[in-house]
Amino acid sequence: MPGRAEGKVVIVTGGARGIGAAICEVLAREGAKVAITDILDKEGKELEEKIRRQGGIAKYYHMDVTKESEVKDVFAQIAKDFGKINGLVNNAGILGVNKPTHEVTEEEWDKVMAVNVKGVFFCTKHVIPYMKEAGGGSIVNIASVYGLIGNADVPPYHASKGAVIAMTKNDATIYAKDNIRVNAVCPGATWTKMVEDIIIKSGMSIEEGKKAFASFHLLGRLIDPEDQAYAVLYLISDESKNVTGTTLLVDAGWTAK
Numbered sequence: 324m325p326g327r328a329e330g331k332v333v334i335v336t337g338g339a340r341g342i343g344a345a346i347c348e349v350l351a352r353e354g355a356k357v358a359i360t361d362i363l364d365k366e367g368k369e370l371e372e373k374i375r376r377q378g379g380i381a382k383y384y385h386m387d388v389t390k391e392s393e394v395k396d397v398f399a400q401i402a403k404d405f406g407k408i409n410g411l412v413n414n415a416g417i418l419g420v421n422k423p424t425h426e427v428t429e430e431e432w433d434k435v436m437a438v439n440v441k442g443v444f445f446c447t448k449h450v451i452p453y454m455k456e457a458g459g460g461s462i463v464n465i466a467s468v469y470g471l472i473g474n475a476d477v478p479p480y481h482a483s484k485g486a487v488i489a490m491t492k493n494d495a496t497i498y499a500k501d502n503i504r505v506n507a508v509c510p511g512a513t514w515t516k517m518v519e520d521i522i523i524k525s526g527m528s529i530e531e532g533k534k535a536f537a538s539f540h541l542l543g544r545l546i547d548p549e550d551q552a553y554a555v556l557y558l559i560s561d562e563s564k565n566v567t568g569t570t571l572l573v574d575a576g577w578t579a580k
């Protein structure tokens with residue numbers, strides 16, 4: 324039986340670890356050819372080898388999403404290597420500082436915006452010509468529940484994810500005529516290094532921290548990176564061919580309260 328993403332060529336940013344790595348593995352398992360991009364070269368190459376050992380098709384590329392010329396050149400190389408580009412997962416993201424708004428510096432604000440917002444802009448901008456050439460495509464932006472609700476922390480991060488949700492809806496309206504769909508996935512607390520680092524910085528033990536994050540969720544448990552990856556798989560695959568401009572919450576019920 325063909326995989327759910329059979330034959331599609333998909334670029335994943337920040338694909339070397341965490342949610343991005345789970346997305347790469349799930350897409351490859353479902354028949355996609357995956358371009359893993361990141362700035363963590365060791366982890367990225369190891370993931371490429373792991374996917375290949377499992378019989379999937381993947382290649383790692385060093386790409387910093389904040390550098391437009393690098394994005395442009397790497398996308399050209401991916402199109403050359405794989406022949407086309409059907410999908411883009413804008414997953415690379417950083418949390419940034421956790422201070423109240425009146426203490427955040429301009430530099431701290433700009434750092435988060437550069438990766439989480441400008442990075443999504445650069446990657447979307449440079450993938451569009453390839454998707455037009457392919458007769459359509461699917462872009463999935465990894466936003467966050469933090470783009471929808473406040474939680475008295477990380478102000479630049481909240482702003483950046485709100486921007487990503489707005490960009491998703493607007494780009495969906497711009498590119499529908501080209502058969503290019505643009506959707507967002509909004510994760511709740513998902514067990515990755517990002518969340519582990521927050522717990523360590525807070526001074527809580529890992530177990531206490533995990534419990535605290537799980538308590539945000541109606542379902543009372545943390546989310547696995549693979550749960551986010553299956554939402555992305557749906558949005559990349561043709562199963563969602565009539566879904567665009569949506570914000571798919573994979574938040575264990577956090578925002579239903």
Ligand SMILES: NC(=O)c1ccc[n+]([C@@H]2O[C@H](COP(=O)([O-])OP(=O)(O)OC[C@H]3O[C@@H](n4cnc5c(N)ncnc54)[C@H](O)[C@@H]3O)[C@@H](O)[C@H]2O)c1
Pocket residue numbers: 336337338339340341342343360361362363386387388389413414415416417438465466467468509510511512513514515516517518
């Ligand atoms: N973990 C969560 O609970 C959670 C919740 C909501 C949203 N998210 C979002 O999910 C996405 C993945 O986060 P994660 O939890 O896997 O975190 P992570 O820190 O484990 O992974 C982020 C990845 O992005 C890469 N990255 C960072 N800056 C980059 C840059 N300039 N260019 C290219 N790659 C870069 C990192 O190297 C890393 O591989 C992020 O956009 C994050 O905001 C995560």
